[in-house]
Amino acid sequence: MSTTGALILAAGLSSRMGRFKPLLPLGESTFIDHLIHTMHDAGVKLVVVVTGWHAYELEEHFAGRDDVILVHNPDFAHTHMFYSIQLGLAALQGKCDKLLFSPADVPLASCRTMERLLACKAPFACPLSGGKTGHPAMLDAQLIAPLLAMPSGENMRSALTQLQVRPVHVVVDDPAVCMDADTPESYGELLGYYSRAYGAPRTLRLDLTLTVLAESLVFDETTIRFLELVEACGSMQNACRGMHISYSTAWRRIVAAEEVLGFALLERESGGAQGGRSRLTPQGHDLLTRCKAMQRELLASANEIFQRYFADYSLPNIADKRHRV
Template sequence: MTTGAIILAAGTCEKMEEFKPMMKLAGTSMIQRQMDTLRQAGVSPIVVVTGYRAEELEKHLAHRGVIFVRNETYETSEMLDSVKLGIEAVIKECDRVLLLPSDTPLFSAETLDAVMRTDAEIAIPVCGGISGHPICLHQKAMEQALAFDGEGGLRGMIHSGALPLKEVSVEDQGVLLEANTKEEYQKLLQFEEQARMEIPLEFRLRLELFKGDSFFGQGTSEFLRRIEKEGSMLKACQEMGMAYSKGWTMIKKAEERLGFCLVERQAGGSRGGNSFLSEEGRDFLQRYEEFVGAVWQEAKRLFSQYFEG
């Protein structure tokens, strides 16, 4: 199953002077920490719904191969409105999505695996009897969220009883820790520092293809996905928060290294000017993504073999 993620980062927080998604956490930012864990669990695509200080956040994450969706009415809209924008961006390509606010960075990859293993339309991690994040929505739940206009917003939709809900018990306090106040942020930092000595050894991979130099990786892969979905290189660039010239340079470099066309471009005509993947481009993208998945599975097996215990 294809699992995406929607990180909700559009809102403001009057109780915090700093911009929460970019607040520091062990040498990185909170939102980058979330992305690292999501990638570790094989989650892709990742959508970030921006609003408040959108340009600053999009620049901060421009190299991470994520999709940006802006909530232009973030000052007056509800969280469910941001959720709907995120779902609309990925519902056609994902079997399920993980929903999480940008100030809950300490959940584990093991928790993500546990939440994703359930077949219920809605799955919520629970630690010590308290519900946390991320929440997992399957296809019917995503459709329900898009159609919901009742009371209570996202919480009202989840607990409406219209769809099966599964509470997944986990021993991961990270699902509960957030940073809505300065005091909560300090507790989060203290927990992370203490937990760092207790958490199990992990590994992370960044897979790139080289031919003399690096020319194809996660960012290029996601960019090609966006082009195929939107039928437009310009729209793909806008979704990923990159300049059109940068996107063009990325594709041109990959095509030069590979020796064949990845993206075909059509100006005007009956189809009205668009971009789409060539047959070779679709085949190459599929091979790359299957390769990444196979490497991750083998790396997990080897990691367990050499470092278990």
């Protein structure tokens, strides 16, 4: 009897979205829970989730679950996605005959799409909708060992090319295979599609932002995320790449905040073959810790208040009869 597994990648920095994408709300569920539920409906028995950024949130979320295995990538800030894929494949090796794999921020592929992928006899297949390839992809377990033998600096496409494996495209009428939540705008589009495709109530949602001031601005959401990334990545340059902002923009923000505060937020070391390194000063780390804790409490309290006023408030639905899940 064949066994089907699944690999979900949840180690990314969610830098452009600004919020931890795997646990973004989706109706009464979350991205990652909806994806896992659909995978189970398609016949998946074992799900491996590779964590990295904000791993503790997923550990708390899945505590007590025996249908999900968490594998942590401790070097998520400096390794390529292929390394996270390899960590997940190692956990699935010998436990399944084929598997689906997908980033956690592509949650709405239909059960029918997944079933068609799993029925494909090719060693590797991915869905094709509207001329674009998407997720999840399907991988035969016979490829796990060869992929694990590849250098971790590869990507999946180049690794498959070296193994002389040509991806098979499974044509589907499922635009959700190409829908992610890289930005707040794409998240809104994904929620709209979810409402139309699943007949889910269209609801209002709360977007709470935090700004901390003295005589002028000290911290806002962007500064908090930037300092979090510096702490995770070990350098301002890497944090800038993760947030898709220029070094000069980040530098101006930090200098302005330090001038208002009267102390340094970062210790910077220049030079070296890999560029300079940065780390938070003790005062900077303390301030960031306080802000993050306050963020969590504010969001929890604000959501409670929001639900009190808007839990029963919904907007008219817009049916999408083309999509059957």
